[in-house]
Amino acid sequence: MSNAEVLPLVERESDAVVPCCPPLTERPFTAEEAETAARMFKALGDPVRLRLFSAVASHEGGEACVCDISDVGVSQPTVSHHLKKLKEAGLLTSQRRGTWVYYRVEPSVLAAMGRLLTGAATTA
Numbered sequence: 001m002s003n004a005e006v007l008p009l010v011e012r013e014s015d016a017v018v019p020c021c022p023p024l025t026e027r028p029f030t031a032e033e034a035e036t037a038a039r040m041f042k043a044l045g046d047p048v049r050l051r052l053f054s055a056v057a058s059h060e061g062g063e064a065c066v067c068d069i070s071d072v073g074v075s076q077p078t079v080s081h082h083l084k085k086l087k088e089a090g091l092l093t094s095q096r097r098g099t100w101v102y103y104r105v106e107p108s109v110l111a112a113m114g115r116l117l118t119g120a121a122t123t124a
Helices: 031-044 047-058 076-088 107-118
Strands: 011-013 016-018 063-065 093-097 100-104
Touching: 031 047, 031 076, 047 063, 047 076, 076 093
Parallel strands: none
Antiparallel strands: 011 016, 063 100, 093 100
């Protein structure tokens, strides 16, 4: 169960994935769209956060226990801080199971990020 607020990066309309913002090549962002996209990319702008995000996204089943992804060259409290920032940006969700926390990257988030940068139509 997650207690972090998740930003509305994507909304589902049938099977289509709709990103938080239009592709960069479609039109200029509104102030709100730019704020949302900036939060997401700012969270990924740190090398440790990017490694953690990649570790979760590439983990079997798209979900990883914190115990399996904490070897990124920083202390455990720092890992927890970076995971919190990724959750706040809406890039990760989490669920506590016993003493461990499991993190997940929703496929729709990855699809929306790709669409934002490439302008390619993507479905879930």
